[in-house]
Amino acid sequence: MSEFSSIGLIARQDNASITDSLNALADFLLQREGVKIVIDDAVSSLLQRHSAFAQMTVVAPEEFYLHCDLVIVVGGDGSMLKAARTLAKQNLPVVGINRGRLGFLTDILPEEIQHDLSRVLDGKYKEESRFLLNVSLEHDKNQREIGCALNDVVLHPGIAAQMIEFSLYIDEEFVYQQASDGLIVATPTGSTAYSMSAGGPIMHPKLDAVVLVPMYPHSLSSRPVVIDGKSEITIVVGDRHQTMPQVSCDGQVEYTAEPGDRIRVSKKPERLRLLHPMDYNYYETCRSKLGWSQRPGST
Numbered sequence: 001m002s003e004f005s006s007i008g009l010i011a012r013q014d015n016a017s018i019t020d021s022l023n024a025l026a027d028f029l030l031q032r033e034g035v036k037i038v039i040d041d042a043v044s045s046l047l048q049r050h051s052a053f054a055q056m057t058v059v060a061p062e063e064f065y066l067h068c069d070l071v072i073v074v075g076g077d078g079s080m081l082k083a084a085r086t087l088a089k090q091n092l093p094v095v096g097i098n099r100g101r102l103g104f105l106t107d108i109l110p111e112e113i114q115h116d117l118s119r120v121l122d123g124k125y126k127e128e129s130r131f132l133l134n135v136s137l138e139h140d141k142n143q144r145e146i147g148c149a150l151n152d153v154v155l156h157p158g159i160a161a162q163m164i165e166f167s168l169y170i171d172e173e174f175v176y177q178q179a180s181d182g183l184i185v186a187t188p189t190g191s192t193a194y195s196m197s198a199g200g201p202i203m204h205p206k207l208d209a210v211v212l213v214p215m216y217p218h219s220l221s222s223r224p225v226v227i228d229g230k231s232e233i234t235i236v237v238g239d240r241h242q243t244m245p246q247v248s249c250d251g252q253v254e255y256t257a258e259p260g261d262r263i264r265v266s267k268k269p270e271r272l273r274l275l276h277p278m279d280y281n282y283y284e285t286c287r288s289k290l291g292w293s294q295r296p297g298s299t
Contacts, residue, residue: 135153
């Protein structure tokens with residue numbers, strides 16, 4: 001018997017290889033006693049030719065997470081990022097099948113579904129939690145939430161490559177005023193993404209910390225800063241050349257800022273529950289995904 005009985009499937013829609021992996025995954029799950037497959041309308045369109053499609057439970061997207069006790073994401077890290085907000089809110093564990101390019105979050109390879117996923121469903125897994133960042137906006141003394149991110153929150157100039165001006169505060173204490181292409185606020189999960197490309201440090205996922213990475217700052221002394229994960233970060237948008245910078249959460253533009261806007265970033269109370277095979281090793285993932293050196297004595 002599986003530890004999980006109602007397993008939801010989430011998948012990318014723009015990759016032809018996804019359907020093959022979904023069918024293989026459905027074949028595997030249907031062989032296990034007491035397992036129900038839950039899918040929404042989007043995934044049902046990819047599986048409707050499966051011989052056992054009638055045995056799957058198709059639900060409306062807004063009800064999907066209410067019917068699952070485990071979710072499997074088939075795709076790349078981007079697919080996991082899109083699902084992370086709701087998964088964390090519903091406190092649902094998630095496993096990732098990698099059909100993307102890197103696979104820091106979706107770490108089970110398609111050819112390892114039978115072996116690795118069997119062990120996970122049997123209760124033999126490592127569980128870790130990753131925190132997300134919440135983003136709110138104060139505009140004309142009105143405050144509202146504008147998004148959240150598992151990887152990073154980025155203030156950037158948008159389409160035009162030009163400097164923007166902003167002031168940075170941490171826990172209401174002034175840090176600096178800066179002219180640059182923007183600022184990346186990244187979690188440990190996001191430290192191997194955009195932040196790393198901009199020169200930020202790699203942070204272990206267990207760290208309760210956030211890194212602030214300036215983007216092409218107009219200063220030779222401006223460097224990434226790592227701060228306590230419980231800190232509240234406030235970015236006050238300046239009026240340099242009347243630039244209208246954008247605020248992105250995990251690569252998705254959520255808001256176009258105006259001069260004087262106060263963007264507040266802080267840790268969300270809900271966390272994403274990631275399940276890994278027992279032999280999962282973060283440093284092995286870094287070695288294989290980032291091209292680090294091999295183990296001593298390896299050929």
